[in-house]
Amino acid sequence: MNQERISSPEGLALLRQQLQSRRTADKPCITVCSGTGCQAYGCQAVTAAFREELEKRDLSDQVDILTTGCHGFCERGPVVVLQPQGIFYERMKLKDVAEVVEETIAKGEVIDRLLYQDPRTGEKIVHERDVPFYKLQQREILSMNGMIDPTSIEDYIAVDGYSALVKALHEMTPDEIVDAIKQSGLRGRGGAGFPTGRKWEGCRRAEGEIKYVICNADEGDPGAYMDRSVMEGNPHSVIEGMIIAAYAIGGHRRHGLEGYIYVRNEYPLAVKNAGLALETARSYGLLGEDIAGSGFNFDIQIRRGGGAFVCGESSALMQSLQGNVGEPQAKYVRSVEKGLWNQPTTLNNVETLANVPLIIRRGWEWYAGIGTEGSKGTKIFSLVGKINNTGLVEVPMGVTLREIIFDIGGGIPDSKEFKAVQTGGPSGGCLPENMLDLPVDFDELAKVGSMMGSGGMIVMDEGTCMVDIARYFLDFLKEESCGKCVPCREGIARSLEILNRICQGKGRPEDIDLLEELSETVQGFSLCALGQTAPNPVLSTLKYFRHEYEAHIFEERCPAGVCKALIEYWIDPELCTGCGACTRVCPQEAITGEKKTPHTVTRSECIKCGACYDVCRFEAITIRSAGVKAAPAVEAVEAP
């Protein structure tokens, strides 16, 4: 595409008008979510099928197809929204496509089968806006994902994209921008929650030949994909934020300015969409030389990370950008003074940057009106684990965990009990039920031994063993510790060693104290935030679920029935009908018994896979503590 460069605010306004006028509000549009989640469900085939179907019926001119970024409701993908009515169809299959075109597009009939059903009320919901998952959120950043094709800069411009940039460059001084960001109360979304405005101010004041703006898109928390969705679904918002940041820290100065997006290579769609966005922004004159006719120059390059978790840590990221091993460095001299190549550097997270255009466009007063005293604006969480509505959730700071998990997330599946929620990624803390009314913001979470992190939220039900969970996260952190500093490298590995033996029923009475002692050192003495926060899963589970540790160590019992070494499967002869279902699934042929008579499990053969437990329709198979002669049922019943 070879279009005119935008050289003035008027130019952008004109273009927007043209783009908007091309769209008629009532023209039908099939919006297919093409985020990574929905792609995994096969949305690309669905899109192709829609195209084919429309062509077959000669409707291509009358109906638009829009492939967008992630809508957030990944649990129900592939998600399709039919505009202008906003009809929400979930879990679209290929075979449904023809029917949707036939019934809904052509006749305007709603297909009941494809609608979302509220699991709590049983009510079928027609419109996307009425789905409780969406209704209770405040989707300032994510909402745009559903409206635009991330590969189209025109789509972004049509929904007011780049107007904040033009406003910043033409109407505001860099100091005014810094001030607006400070006033807005925006804090870094990558985890530490450092006030963004103060960071920019520090970088603006710092002396250097060149200043760098880095977008940290090296999201690595297991189960978290907020940044990925923004980067994939709306890359221009991040780029716009970066240019504004660059102008704020380096505008009206004579030193050089360079921008980098550091994105992990495991996010191929994010890499692709960001690259395309940079290219189109450049061709519109919104990036590069003389941006939007303001005389301000700034360009951005993409650097792909190799997938080390620690490279999401700012100083390690900068090392990696410099071509070194991604190892964190001491931060006694802040990176706004000496960062990348020892020059003043501003590093912001994807979500932080995506907030910037909103603040500039709508004013800091609007932004500061959302959220709590110390944490402003909205925050995206990725809600995963034992939760009905897995997906991305954007809520104002200060909503309670209960609202997020039960109202938006739809609660725990299979009518299980809630047990804990881990916030803040692998090094966050696990909070128990009595913390559910905690308002979620940076400070409140830190107070109770967890953290905001970048917004991961993993929900656990009663079938989760908290020792096992701590073990799981430490196992991840052990693998991802860069190994540079002793407390993190050795301390995490040794903590894991202890947790492993506790899970195997070989815990020692002194282990809990030793874990606490180790954790204190790892927390206090580690070089970077990875190590400093690594003990959180252990410390928080020790704080809120200490009895589970004690049960493992002193009673050799796993209360949740998860730790294989401590459980065994037992068939209750009273309940067993001898149907033989269990014998058929047992991979070990460990279950024996005559037909129609109670079966038994041969312990020496059983590998505790739980297959029998899952197929038994008579609840005859129970998990009980290993070595227990009688059959006292264990507290929890879920198979591992």
Next chain:
Amino acid sequence: MMNDWIKITIDGHETMVRQDTTILKAATDLGIEIPTLCHHPVLEPYGACRLCTVEVLQKGRSRLVTSCNYPIRNEIEVQTASEQVLRGRKMIIELLWARCPEARVLETLARSYGITKPRFEPREGELCYLCGLCVRMCNEIVGAKAISLIQRGVEREVGTPFYQFSEACIACGACEFICPTGAIKVTDVTDKEPRPLLLDFDMGLRGRGNIYIPFPQAVPNVPVIDREHCLHFQADACGVCQAVCPPGAIDYEQEDEFVDVEVGAVIVATGFDPFDATHKPEFGYGRYPNVISGLEFERLASASGPTQGKIRINGSEPKEIVFVHCVGSRDKLEGAEYCSRICCMYTAKQAHLAHDKIEGAKITVFYMDVRAFGKGFEEFYDRVRAEGITYRRGNPSEIYKRADKLIVRAEDTLLGRTVEVPADLVVLATGVQPREDSAQVATMLGLEMSEDGFFAEAHPELRPVDTQRQGVYLAGTCQSPKDIPDTVAQAKAAAARAIVELSRVKRELQTTAKQGEGRG
């Protein structure tokens, strides 16, 4: 701003430091010791071992920082051994010790912190605790960048790319040198042959650095830099010696200089060259490592030598030792018809030392004649024989190897038959030769040379220290082989002779001057 002085307190001691001084430096200057394993004064601070963590109090807020890389910029109060610091430090030491149970440095550290046994499963055989000194040495100082820290977490290790032998490695051995536990070997990094630099004074039996003191009594007794091998001169890298020398004595600009001195007399005392035993291939010198020269044995037996006076060949103690007299002396084929005059007695001394140091040693000496002519020499020779050392008359014809023994083959001229004596060590009593450059010196000074190649005295009996040239005198072995007492005596004679000459000239000059005055 950069040169501002800042007042800080470390463990209650107030001090002023320049801005951006590290806490570790400030504490060290105050004599306060902070333990560290990854810090080295010539390397960039690394902050990995975390042992040097201290507590910093500022504006009522306390936090833990690593002292090695914390630049002081504000008035702070530092506690290097607060309760919290000590607790963490102990845990770190315990963790490290469990990782490397055999690392002596950790054991010592652990014991000094009252840790008797780590509470974690020890990791047998691990010596590397990943301080990164070797890697940083290679990268920052040598500039070869042959090794790096690879893998993550507890899998982290020092290694080369793809575990292949490094092309970039220059086999300098700096990594091995700086490693506190001996965990890294140059041979792990490269298959290039490391070329150890050998100390001449110890006959190459001991290695040396690129900067070294040639021998303990060297004059002046200061280190010299081997420019041929010094990284600074060869690759414009390193500079460690200059960085660590507290008085700043290292001067890379220093050059050799020619000095013109006006003198009235010259005493030539240029010494001798030891005979090069490779000229006698039948003895296998240079081929068998356990055939050594008398001078090499001297260093082996010396308490300040490479083995601290323990006689060791390839690490083990020789039990059967053979000494061979007259190697390069009284040998027409070698053009050395003369007797070197020192070998009989030094061999006797060395045989005695070997007997003394090695219990049950079987020592044989092959000789032509024993010339024990000095005062007390004959008595010493008798004593040595009485110690049980076998003297056999005969000149060995060949030394060869059979199994792991050397066989010295000779004709015992007293018995009149050929004998073969097995040996773990053969010491060749190498003789004295004129210096290689003696002809050059002779031309320069206008000296004459005797047939044997030593400088010729003016008259063997009447003018034994004079030369044909007035004002030039001879002392020591440049004139002919002699032992130390003879050398000292001759040196004193030469000195006296020079003084006589100088005073004669002085007197003449004075007389001339007086006559001149009288005339005037």
